[in-house]
Amino acid sequence: xxxxxxxxxxxxxxxxxxxxxxxxxxWLDKPVPPVHVDxxxxxxxxxxxxxxxxxxxxxxxFAGEVTITIxxxxxxxACRFLKQERGFKFLVDLTAVDxxxxxxxxxxxxxxxxxxxxxxxxxxxIIVGEETSVPSVTGVWxxxxxxxxxxxxxxxxxxxxxxxxxxxxxxxxxxxxPLRKDFPVEGIDTGAAVQPDVYPEGGGPLVEExxxx
Amino acid sequence: xxxxxxPLFDVExxxxxxxxxxxxxxxxxxVMLKLDGEKIMDAKPIIGxxxxxxxxxxxxEPFPQCIPHTDRLDYVASATNNQGFVxxxxxxxxxxxxxxxxxxxxxxxxxxxxxxxxxxxxxxxxDLGAITPFFYNFREREEILDxxxxxxxxxxxxxxxxxxxVPFELPDGWVDRCSDFIDRFPAHVDEYEQLLTENRxxxxxxxxxxxxxxxxxxxxxxxxxxxxxxxxxxxxRKVFPYDHYxxxxxxxxxxxxxxxxxxxxxxxxxxxxSARIVRQCLDKLPDGPVIAxxxxxxxxxEGMVYASVEAPKGELGYFIVTTPKGTKxxxxxxxxxxxxxxxxxxxxxxxxxxxxxxxxxxxxxxxLGEIDR
Numbered sequence: 018x019x020x021x022x023x024x025x026x027x028x029x030x031x032x033x034x035x036x037x038x039x040x041x042x043x044w045l046d047k048p049v050p051p052v053h054v055d056x057x058x059x060x061x062x063x064x065x066x067x068x069x070x071x072x073x074x075x076x077x078x079f080a081g082e083v084t085i086t087i088x089x090x091x092x093x094x095a096c097r098f099l100k101q102e103r104g105f106k107f108l109v110d111l112t113a114v115d116x117x118x119x120x121x122x123x124x125x126x127x128x129x130x131x132x133x134x135x136x137x138x139x140x141x142x143i144i145v146g147e148e149t150s151v152p153s154v155t156g157v158w159x160x161x162x163x164x165x166x167x168x169x170x171x172x173x174x175x176x177x178x179x180x181x182x183x184x185x186x187x188x189x190x191x192x193x194x195p196l197r198k199d200f201p202v203e204g205i206d207t208g209a210a211v212q213p214d215v216y217p218e219g220g221g222p223l224v225e226e227x228x229x230x
Numbered sequence: 231x232x233x234x235x236x237p238l239f240d241v242e243x244x245x246x247x248x249x250x251x252x253x254x255x256x257x258x259x260x261v262m263l264k265l266d267g268e269k270i271m272d273a274k275p276i277i278g279x280x281x282x283x284x285x286x287x288x289x290x291e292p293f294p295q296c297i298p299h300t301d302r303l304d305y306v307a308s309a310t311n312n313q314g315f316v317x318x319x320x321x322x323x324x325x326x327x328x329x330x331x332x333x334x335x336x337x338x339x340x341x342x343x344x345x346x347x348x349x350x351x352x353x354x355x356x357d358l359g360a361i362t363p364f365f366y367n368f369r370e371r372e373e374i375l376d377x378x379x380x381x382x383x384x385x386x387x388x389x390x391x392x393x394x395x396v397p398f399e400l401p402d403g404w405v406d407r408c409s410d411f412i413d414r415f416p417a418h419v420d421e422y423e424q425l426l427t428e429n430r431x432x433x434x435x436x437x438x439x440x441x442x443x444x445x446x447x448x449x450x451x452x453x454x455x456x457x458x459x460x461x462x463x464x465x466x467r468k469v470f471p472y473d474h475y476x477x478x479x480x481x482x483x484x485x486x487x488x489x490x491x492x493x494x495x496x497x498x499x500x501x502x503x504s505a506r507i508v509r510q511c512l513d514k515l516p517d518g519p520v521i522a523x524x525x526x527x528x529x530x531x532e533g534m535v536y537a538s539v540e541a542p543k544g545e546l547g548y549f550i551v552t553t554p555k556g557t558k559x560x561x562x563x564x565x566x567x568x569x570x571x572x573x574x575x576x577x578x579x580x581x582x583x584x585x586x587x588x589x590x591x592x593x594x595x596x597x598l599g600e601i602d603r
Binding site: 042043044045046047048049050051052053079080082084106107108109110112114115127129133136138140158159160162163164167171184185186187188195196200202204 | 277281290327328448449530538549560565573
């Protein structure tokens, strides 16, 4: 942090006299962070609201990105509509966020999709509780297969209808979901203390059966 | 495509664990193969051997201190990883960077792309039995790493971008040295092409191997050269220009057949285009500061933001969630191109021979550092 502040100083002073007559160039000015704007009248949002009843709960634009919060029960219908009717053929990213204290539900599951025609991206977000499972979108976009497995592995969110919901980065039998906020950063003892019958003392997982991960 | 293949005769199916300690898996990838003789009936990639919990670590670090972690995702092209993170942070904080910083970033990122493609070509060719290109590729890569070393002191994990710009001014003589290299480089690409492009063995090993159609590639979420090799003209540098790529003139090379050979041609052309970009950046390099005036402690507004860059492997995106006035990411998710590209491996190798699996793993150009994170 400190060297960052120190390095620009000589250049700043050098550039300052030049830029004084005009307005300050934006990189010397205070940064202007983006603000949240209501996006309920966005064409994709209105089309989705009209096509799938009661699906859209809220829509918000931030830094040029539209986030549509939808009802988890309408997720598949909404995603299918967005893909087939609105051209969002490409699922870029799928992940989750953990908010342990939140009342509406613990997890955000977010879908970030792309339309090739006009290079537009939108985000669909659902809010789910710890116990509820999420319908899998593998039937809509094939690419979501591994992404959902990763979310299951890291957050413990169960995806209904997923063809092969196994842990992907950690091994089967790992006790916990590391990206939950209540999982300690320094890690847990994955050896004898957790599952002495599977893991020998002080060692990692034994590769006894094939396809353990 | 789809589902495991049925054997022709009543034969015993063999299971083979390919990797994780196999030189052609480029790290610690393990593939469980189901074989009928030498034919691959089904392949199941098993990953996670290099999982270090990077996304969890991001949550514990103030924003600027996250940058060194990004180096360790795709460690053969760390400049683009840094770029992805700082571009996302600048979008979140509303920072405009000085033009000189943007140009230096583009130079570093494109040199990184060339060096990443050189590593890919060297290892891909050596996997398929062509040992000579390795020596040529690493000769040029050495020069690029020397340039990085002269700029920031590091050769691989550069940590060379900051939120708001780049940390250092270019050292004396660096521009001339880089310019000298980049003018010579296209002739070196010709050398690689002489060794491989019309080589009969090379073509027999790559043409028609690991074919994926454009529709299938989009459905599987492929990005980068695997997508462009199937003929989809799509590049983040053109679609969502970051830094100052919109001021640079370059083309997006695409293939037609979506096979290993086309992806080879695409990457070779990309090296030429990257050299062209570096040339233009060096010519146009503006004067001025190399870093914007940023607050000492970065406090982000509440929200979620995603931005991506075109990494050598494909679209590298960062998804950052922040709390009001947060100084650390509440959640930082990386969209690693290799992870998503590797998912297409089972479909691409079904029905091929074991030796072709090596070609397809090579052509996907995966780096386990960013797959496992």
